Amino acid sequence: MRLRLAAGLLLLLSVPLSAGAQTSDERAFAQHVLNRMAFGPRPGDVDRVLKQGVNAWIDQQLKPSSIDIEVFDDEIAKLAPSLYLSLADTAKRYRPDYKKNESREQTKKRNQNRAAVQKQLRDAVLRRAIDSPRQFEEVMINFWRNHFSIDQNKNDVAWMAPSFEAEVLRNHAFGKFENMLIASARHPAMLVYLDNNISQKPLTDQQQRLVDRYGENENVPRSVAALGRERGLNENYARELMELHTLGVDRRYRQRDVTALARVLTGWTAKLGRKEAGFRFRADVHDTEPKSLFGTRLRGEGERQGLEVVRGLARHKLTADFITRKLCVYLVGDNPPESLVKNVTRVFTRTKGDLPRVYKAIVTSKEFRDPAVRGAKFKTPFEFVVSALRMTDAKMQSADRTQKLLEEMGQPTYRCLDPDGFADTAEAWLDPGVLVHRWRFAWDLAHRDLKGVKVTDATVGSETSATLSTLAALDLSQDTREAVAEAAASGGNSARLALLLGSPEFMQQ
C-alpha cells in the first residue's frame, strides 16, 4: 500500500517544473543532486538541471543508455585502447612477456608495456569521472570499483584490470547485482588478485604421507616434489567473497564456512595465454569431496556447485542488507536512517538485486531529499579533485601530475592496497595533514600551476566568471567569506578561487 503511494508520488514529482517557478530550495536540491549523483556541478549545471527539471534529470541519469556519449567514447578509446580489447588481445598487446635471461632492452620494453596499460586505465577513470555526460553511471561505477576492489600493481592484474573495469563493472553496474558478482568471481583479474588462481584441493592423507616420507631428502622423485609444491587451499578469495562482496564481515559465516567455500571454489582459475585468456575451470585441482556450508550439505561438485553457491550468496538476505546499507552510506550519508535502509533492502530483495531500481529507490526517497542530508558528507580525495576540475572547467592535457597528487592524498586510482577498497566516509579520510594536500592542489590549480591542467581566463579572469559566481553562491560560512575576501584583496581572483576550492564548504557534498 505504502509502496503504491510512493510510486504515485514519484509520478507526480517527475513532471518537469517550469524554469520560472524555482525556489531557493529547488536550487539547493539541484546542487545536492549534482553533488551526489554527479561529481559536483560544472559552472551552469545547476541552471541546466533546473531548466530540464531535477526529476527529469534524475530519471535520465538513471538510464545511462539514454544519454548519447558516442563522441566522448571515441575520445576515451583513443586515450585507453586497452579498455576496448578482449582479454586475449590485451595479453597479446600488453602482457609482459617475461623471458629468462632477457636483455636490458627486453626488460625495458616489458616495463614500458606494463606502465602503459596501467596509465591508460587510471587516466580513463579520471577522465570519465570529470567529463562523462553519464555522470551517475560514473558515480556508481566508482562505488563498485571500490566494492570489488583490485590493485593494478599486483602481478598480472596490471594488464587485466582494464578488462575487469569494462566487463565486470561497466557491463553490470546498471544490471543485476548477481550477474556482476558472478562476473567478478570468474574474471582473471579477481582470481589473481585474491589468489583463488593458486588455490588447490588439499593433499590427500596418502599424498601428504608421501611428501613427509621424503621430507627434506635431496633425491625426491619429481612427482612427489610436485605434490610438495602444491600450496593447497588458499582462503583469501573465499573469505573476501563473503566478508567484502556479499554478506558483510563476520555475518553468518565462520572459519569452517570460509574453508568450505574455498574448497567449493578450487579449480576456479585464470587462463592467461596470449591466444586464450579468461576463466578456466580446472577439474584436476577441484576438491570433489563432500562439503557443508552454513551447516547444510552442498549438492553436487564441480564448476556448477560453485556457481550455485555464488548465486546463493548474491541472493542471501544479509547480502541485500549489506549492499543496500553501503549504497545508502555512499549516496545519502555516513549514518543513513534505518528506515531508508529497510525500505531499499526490500526493493533489492523484491527485484532480485536489479540495481537501477535499487538506485532509484534511494534517490527518490524522502531521506535523500531531506535538506538535512545536504552537505553532510566529506568528499574523498577523488571526489574532491574531480569536483574541483569540473568546477573550474579545467582542460586536462596530461593527468600524470593529478594522479600523483591523488596518490599523495592517499587515493591512488586503481591502486588500493586493501581488498576492501577506498572508504567513502569522513571517519576514514578526515585526518590531520589530509587537508594540506587539498590546499596545495587548490592553490596550484587556481594559479595555473598544476602541470598538465589548464584553467583559462574564462574561469579566473573576472570575479563574475561562471566558476567564481557558482562558488560564491554556495552556502558559505562567515569565516570563509571573510577569508576569501581577504585573499582576493591581496592575491586577486586566482587567490579567490583557491580559497573557495580549499574552503571547508567545498570539501563537503
Added chain:
Amino acid sequence: MQYTRRDVLKTGTAAMAGLALPGSVAFAQAQAAAKAAAAGVKPTLVVIYLRGGADPLNAIVPHGDERYHKVRPTIAIKNARKVNDYFGFHPAMEELANMYSAGTLCPIMNTGSTHPTRSHFDAQDFMERAAPGSREVTEGWLNRYLTATHVDAAKDVELRAVAMQATLPRSLRGEFPVLAMPDGGAGDVLDRFEAAYDCESSREARRKNGGEAAKDAALETPAQAMRRRIAESGRESIAQLRELNKASSKGGKGYPKGRLGNQLRSVARLIKAGKGLEIAAMDYDGWDHHARQGGSSGTMSNMLSTLSKSLDAFAKDLGPAMGHTMVLTMSEFGRTVAENGNQGTDHGRAGFMMAMGGPVVGGKIHGGWKGLEKNALVDGRDLKVQVDFRNVFAETLQTLFGFRADEHDFFPDYKSNEKSLGFVKRA
C-alpha cells in the same frame, strides 16, 4: 653455528652484548640515554620498512658458508665486510658494519611471520598489523600502541608520531591521529588557508563573546556539524604542522640525496627538538629483486648503500640524542636461499631486521640462525622463521616505552610471554 664477536673483541673498540666500554660510542650514548631518562625525555622509535622482501643473505652475508657460494654462483658477495668468520656485512653497508663494531647496531636473523604467505600484499599487511592470518584488528601495531597509551592531556598539540611521507604506512594507520606529511614546510599554504579555517584568535574571541555563533551543538544541522569537523581538522593540521616546522628549524648535513635521506633528516630535526616524538615510520620501496639483483655492485648494492649512508648521517646528526633513539628496519619476508635463473631471488620466508641506536645490544647477531643446509630450510629452499616478529615488536615496546603488550591483549590470539631476544637493553 657459532658466530663470535672475535673481530670486535680483537680490535677492542667496543661493546659486548650491551656492556659498553668507557670511551666507546656506545658508552657515550648510554650516558646520554641515562641523562635523557633522568630529564624525562621520551625515547623515539624509528621504523623503516623495506618493501618488497629484502634479501637477508646479500645484506648480512654468511661468507663463511660454502653452501652460500654454491647456490648463488653469480650473486654471492665475495668481499663481505667480515664481522666474524661466518658473517659479514655487504661492502656497501660499510657504515652499518662500523656501527656493529662500535656496539650500536645488531642484525636479527630469521625473523618473520607464522603465516606462510609469500604474497607481498598479505605478508606486509599481517606484519604491519602484527596479526598474521587474522583480520580481527584493522589498525596498525604502532597506532594501536599510541591509542592504548593515549592520555587525554590538556595539550592541544600532540606530535607523538609522524610519517614524513604522503600516506601513512599501515603500521601507523588507525584511530590515533597521526600526521602524514612528506616534508615540513607547507608554511605558505598554511598561512594562506588558515583564515578559512578560523585560526585567528580574534575570530575565536569574537565567537566566544557570543558573536553570531556559539550555537548549541545539538542545534547544528549535519552539514554544519561536518563543516565544524573539517574546520577542526584543518586547525589541527595547521597547529601540528606549525609545531613540526618550529621543531624542524635546525639543519642536518651529510644525508644522501633522495627520499630516505630527506625523511630521516626531518625526523632527526624533530627528535633534536625534544618535543616528545615517540614514533616515526617510513617506507623504503623497491626490494623485490627477482632479476639482476647484482652482487657487490648493482641494484641491491646501491640500495644498501643508500640505507647505510642515510642511517650513518642520521646517527651523526643526532649525536647524543641517538642514545635514546632506536631505528628498526624490517621487511615482509626474505628470499630464496638459491639464486634463480635471472641472477635474482624469489620470494622466501624468513627475513632479517636491523636495530640500531643507544638502546640496542649491538655488536652481536641475534635471532635463530640454523645454517643453510637443506634440512634447515622450509620447502628445501627458504630460511625458516625462528623469531616471530611479534616478539621483536613486544620487546621493543616494552624496553623502550615500558608498554607490556600481553597485558593489553595487543596481539590477537597471541601472547609474546615477554620472551626476550635480548636485543634491546633493559632499563
